Amino acid sequence: MLIPHPLLGPRDAQEFTYLGDAALLARPDGMAEGALGAFIDYVYLRDNPAGVHRELWFHEQGDRSWLVVTRNTVTHEIIDAQLARDVALARKGAVA
Amino acid sequence: MRFSGFRVIKEALTGHKGWQPLWRNPDPKPAYDYVIVGGGGHGLATAYYLANTFRKARIAVLEKGWLGSGNIGRNTTIIRSNYGLPGNQPFYEFSMKLWEGLEQEFNFNAMVSQRGILNLIHTDAQRDAYRRRGNAMLFSGADAELLDRDRVRDMCPWLNFDNARFPIKGGLMQRRAGTARHDGVAWGYARGADRAGVDLIQNCEVTGFRIEEGRIRGVETSRGYIAAAKVGVAVAGSTSRVMEKAGLRLPIESHVLQAFVSEGLKPLIPGVITFGAGHFYVSQSDKGGLVFGGDIDGYNSYAQRGNMPVIEDVIEGGMALMPMIGRARLLRVWGGIMDMSMDGSPIIDRTPVEGLYLNAGWCYGGFKATPASGYSFAHLLATDTPHETARHFRLDRFARGHVIDEKGMGAQPNLH
Structure with missing residues (x-):
């Protein structure tokens, strides 16, 4: 698999390590009401879709950036890759 | 038809004309007491023990492809009981003991x-x-x-x-x-279940669950609606996809x-x-x-x-x-x-939907577990209590903090 790194161009997926669903960017607020339940969901439960999946890849053997890669789990086709930092900041902006 | 050495000799001398199909190929009936979703090793073993050991009747196995078309046909056939944790090891040793008597029990060469x-x-x-x-x-x-x-x-x-x-x-x-011979295990269980009256229904994909007031009523399939008092799901690999239809999000x-x-x-x-x-x-x-x-x-x-x-x-x-x-x-x-x-160990448990049971999360150790998984799941379906060796494989163990993490890797599935 080739991951289209937004800064470095197409890179072999072997250079990356995989963490999991990009929903992990949305860490719940530990101080909020019902935080325990929210954290159980956050840590242990996954959507695990067959099809388009947004996921976190770490460019460990490269520039050590985190990417949000959109990939099809049925075909392994990679549709999109963005810097996780940009995704997280956009999300923060949207929330604020 | 029983298999034996005599039988092989007799068939050899008579042109192998007496062999019969190992199981029927029935159409689904409108209602069953027990419906097992998934005709792989674990599903077939569950139906086998449910019918033969727990003496239940009106059982169907629904398989979307052909029997044994999933991981029972794709593994590396290893059987072992060399785990470390108390939640796991007695279960796998129980499985090992079932392996040791399996071929005599179901009269099939596995x-x-x-x-x-x-x-x-x-x-x-x-x-x-x-x-x-x-x-x-x-x-x-x-x-x-x-x-x-x-x-x-x-x-x-x-x-x-x-x-x-x-x-x-x-x-x-x-x-x-x-x-062990992986396909032989599936075929042996399928034949044993069929002989005990279980309907093995192939090319029958479950497309939804009918749930009323928190209780399972039956399953929607590609071959029509099938009512069921109890439904056991054993579809490892596709568990998230199937259980999503029942509104469950899983640690898988x-x-x-x-x-x-x-x-x-x-x-x-x-x-x-x-x-x-x-x-x-x-x-x-x-x-x-x-x-x-x-x-x-x-x-x-x-x-x-x-x-x-x-x-x-x-x-x-x-x-x-x-x-x-x-x-x-x-x-x-x-x-x-x-x-x-999420902890590298399986789940054999009830679900929040009454009458709906789950057998899942086998990581890459499902084959060796086939006999004990089927036995324990049948035990759960038949008695509503977990089998003694499988009582730690609960769905809520993650929320309770009682994970069975053999490798100590934490909630990181690709490291287990």
């Missing part, structure tokens, strides 16, 4: 061969860990033997003992472990695990050898092919095929352990989809 499994040791720390694991195995009633370097050398003189990074310093041996990710077989070679490898440090394990089939594998690819996948980097990694591990296989040619590579659970 080619169970107790040729032993050897886990290699490369460091003092690893020896300590394996000694501890061996003791845990002995406590559960299993067998375990710690071998020193010379005894491993007697057994497998052709291993690379002096690898600079992973010199072999001994091994943990379980002699009762071994291999689907990953692809690849396996390999070489061309047929002369008898060489006495049992199963695992080289955990190098992500490689190998055994030799009765036809002579080296059957081997390594780690999962590491990313979510439903593709039933993996990618080259892991193939390369596994082959490198093999070359490091036994350099002589460099001349052997690879015959086949395939992939299967694993239910990777």
